[in-house]
Amino acid sequence: MTTTSSNHWDIFCAVVDNYGDIGVTWRLAKQLANEFSIKVNLWVDDLGSFAHILPTLDPASHSQTIQGVTIKQWNQPLDLPYSPGAVLIEAFACELPDEVKTRLAPVKSTNPVKPPVWLNLEYLSAEDWVEGCHGLPSFQPNGVDKFFYMPGFTEKTGGLICESDLFAQRDAWQADSANRLSLFKKLGLSGIEQHHKVISIFSYETEALSALCQYWAKGSEPVHALIPKGRSFNSLQSLLPCDIDQLVPGQQLSQGNLTIHVLPMTDQQGYDRLLWSCDFNIVRGEDSFLRAQWAARPFIWHIYQQEDDYHLVKLEAFMRLYCDNLAFESAEGWRQLNLAFNQQRTDAVVEQWQNINSVGVDLLAHAKQWPIDALKTVDLASRLVQFVQK
Numbered sequence: 215m216t217t218t219s220s221n222h223w224d225i226f227c228a229v230v231d232n233y234g235d236i237g238v239t240w241r242l243a244k245q246l247a248n249e250f251s252i253k254v255n256l257w258v259d260d261l262g263s264f265a266h267i268l269p270t271l272d273p274a275s276h277s278q279t280i281q282g283v284t285i286k287q288w289n290q291p292l293d294l295p296y297s298p299g300a301v302l303i304e305a306f307a308c309e310l311p312d313e314v315k316t317r318l319a320p321v322k323s324t325n326p327v328k329p330p331v332w333l334n335l336e337y338l339s340a341e342d343w344v345e346g347c348h349g350l351p352s353f354q355p356n357g358v359d360k361f362f363y364m365p366g367f368t369e370k371t372g373g374l375i376c377e378s379d380l381f382a383q384r385d386a387w388q389a390d391s392a393n394r395l396s397l398f399k400k401l402g403l404s405g406i407e408q409h410h411k412v413i414s415i416f417s418y419e420t421e422a423l424s425a426l427c428q429y430w431a432k433g434s435e436p437v438h439a440l441i442p443k444g445r446s447f448n449s450l451q452s453l454l455p456c457d458i459d460q461l462v463p464g465q466q467l468s469q470g471n472l473t474i475h476v477l478p479m480t481d482q483q484g485y486d487r488l489l490w491s492c493d494f495n496i497v498r499g500e501d502s503f504l505r506a507q508w509a510a511r512p513f514i515w516h517i518y519q520q521e522d523d524y525h526l527v528k529l530e531a532f533m534r535l536y537c538d539n540l541a542f543e544s545a546e547g548w549r550q551l552n553l554a555f556n557q558q559r560t561d562a563v564v565e566q567w568q569n570i571n572s573v574g575v576d577l578l579a580h581a582k583q584w585p586i587d588a589l590k591t592v593d594l595a596s597r598l599v600q601f602v603q604k
C-alpha cells in the first residue's frame with residue numbers, strides 16, 4: 215500500500231533550453247531547504263546544463279545533496295525510486311513521469327484529508343489575468359487536483375522569489391566599493407577602475423546590443439561590458455577578432471573606449487554579486503530579470519521571445535508596474551530604451567541610451583526603492599508554504 219510516509223517535497227524540472235527553468239527551481243529548492251527546513255528532492259532531466267550555473271554539481275552522479283537539496287537525475291523512464299511526499303511541484307508545466315502520477319492516486323485514497331499537494335509552478339508575469347488564475351485547481355485523470363501556482367507582483371499572486379537575507383547582504387556588499395573591484399579581480403578582469411562604467415550583459419541575440427557596443431566604443435568615457443560566453447556574442451561577431459567558439463573567459467577585447475570582458479559563468483550567488491557590482495545590467499528571461507531588480511541598479515530586460523510577439527505584451531505589463539512611481543521623463547526614457555532593445559531598433563536604442571543619461575540619478579533612486587515596493591514583505595517561498603498548509 216502506498217502512503218504519504220514523508221513530508222518531503224519533490225520538484226520536477228525539465229530543462230527546455232537556456233538556464234531559466236533550472237535557475238528558478240534551483241533558487242526555490244535552496245530557499246525551501248535552507249529557510250523552511252523542508253527536505254527537497256529536485257529532479258532534473260539535464261544535469262549537464264545545470265552544471266553551468268552550479269559548477270560543484272557532478273553531472274554523472276544520479277543523486278547528490280548540495281546546499282541542503284537532494285538533486286536527482288530524472289531519466290525517462292524514471293529509474294530512481296519516487297515516493298510521494300507532502301508536495302509535488304511540476305515546474306512550468308513539464309510532463310510528469312507516469313510512474314509519479316500513478317503513485318499519487320492510491321495516496322489520495324488512503325489519506326483523503328491531506329493528499330500530496332500537486333502544483334504547477336508557472337512562469338512569472340506582471341499581466342492582470344495572473345491574479346485570477348493563481349491557486350485555481352484543475353481536476354486530473356488520476357483523481358487528484360492540480361493547482362496553478364502563479365508567481366507575480368501583486369498580493370493576490372504567488373509572489374516573487376527572494377531569500378530573506380538577500381537585501382541585507384546586497385546592502386552590505388554595495389556599501390563598500392572595494393567589494394566590486396575585488397570581485398572583478400577574482401573573475402580575472404583587469405583594467406577596471408572605480409570611476410569606470412561597468413555593464414553586465416546576459417541577453418539573447420539582438421542587433422540593438424551591437425549598436426550600443428559601437429556607441430560605447432566611440433564615447434568619451436571608459437565602458438566595460440562584462441559578457442559570459444553565450445548568446446549575446448552571436449550579435450557581436452563584427453566586433454570580435456576571432457570566432458565566438460575561440461573566445462575564452464578572461465579574454466579582453468578593446469575598441470575605442472569600450473572593453474569587452476569575456477566572463478566565466480559563475481554560480482547563482484556569484485551572478486547576484488556581479489549584478490550588485492555593476493552600474494547597469496542587461497538581463498533576460500525570468501530569473502536574471504528578477505535578480506536585476508533585486509540588485510537595485512537600472513537594467514534593460516531582454517524578454518524571452520514568444521509567438522506572435524506576445525512577449526511584448528508581457529514586457530509592457532511589467533513596464534507599466536515598474537514605471538508607476540517614476541517621474542514621466544525617466545519612465546519614458548527607460549520604457550523606450552527597453553522597447554528599442556527588444557525590437558532591435560538600433561538607432562532608437564542608442565538615442566534612448568543617451569536620453570536616460572540625464573535621468574540616471576532618478577533611475578538609480580527608483581531601482582533602489584523598487585525591490586522594497588515589489589516584494590510587499592512576503593516572498594514566493596513563504597507564500598507557497600502558506601498555500602500548501604491551507
Ligand SMILES: Cc1cn([C@H]2C[C@H](O)[C@@H](COP(=O)(O)OP(=O)(O)O[C@H]3O[C@@H](C)[C@H](O)[C@@H](O)[C@H]3O)O2)c(=O)[nH]c1=O
Pocket residue numbers: 230231232233234235236237238266267268337416442478479480481482483485498499500501502503518
Ligand atoms: C550568466 C549567469 C547566469 N546564471 C543563472 C541566473 C539564472 O538563474 C539563469 C538564467 O536564467 P534566465 O535569466 O531566466 O534566462 P534564460 O534565458 O537562461 O532562461 C529562459 O528559459 C526559458 C525556457 C524561459 O521560458 C525563459 O523565461 C527564461 O527563463 O542562469 C548563473 O547562475 N551564472 C551566470 O554566470
